Amino acid sequence: MKLKDKKRKIFIVCIMIVCIASTIAYIFLSNNEVEALSKYGSRGNEVTQIQTKLKRWGYYKGNIDGIYGSQTQEAVRYFQRKNGLAVDGIAGPKTLSAMGIYNSSSSSTSSSSNNSNVNLLARLIYGEARGEPYTGQVAVGAVVMNRVKSSSFPNSISGVVYQSGAFDVVSDGQINLSPDATAKKAAQDAINGWDPTYGAIYYFNPSTATNKWIWSRPMTVTIGRHRFCK
DSSP states (O other): OHHHHHHHHHHHHHHHHHHHHHHHHHHHHHHHHHHTSBOTTOBSHHHHHHHHHHHHTTSOOSOOOSBOOHHHHHHHHHHHHHTTOOOSSOBOHHHHHHHTOOOTTSOOOHHHHHHHHHHHHHHHHHHHHTTSOHHHHHHHHHHHHHHHHSTTSOSSHHHHHTSTTSOHHHHSSGGGSOOOHHHHHHHHHHHTTOOTTSSOOEEEOTTTOOOHHHHTSOEEEEETTEEEEO
């Protein structure tokens, strides 16, 4: 009888240990999940980065104060809506990635950041220049890279791509199409430094362009259907 009681006590203790361990794991994972995103009420450096980028791109009009208030939430919703993301007003991993922000609590490395940049640039190239000769596709990517280097534009690939009004494929949703292998290779070549445009920061199709200003820009080269200029 005593042996049975002892076994029963051991069993109960084991059950309690498992329950306590499960509770601790749940709390730990929940905290990590909260830390892996910014949402209404959040504060800190990540929120400041979000506000800074959204204000630069024309989505946010409020103060850059590091406080995720209603204005920041609405700006995030606007960004998500314009860029084919789930519209929930929460800056989760996908939204942060689209902004070019990688949460410090995530497992993102410089390698994954580079892969994300290649993919984003490839999506832009595919939307803007699929059907163009390969050099012309690299040239579109090079324009993005030249803008990143210029003090007149945002200093990141995502910042340039998502700058308000910069590229038609962002506003019409083609940025969300899956790029083919050629676009991905062109993106990598552009990131690696190949610039067939000779430093161009603009390009346009002479057959369809009606903007007088773009015609006034000094041309560097014509590749396929696109004229590249400074």
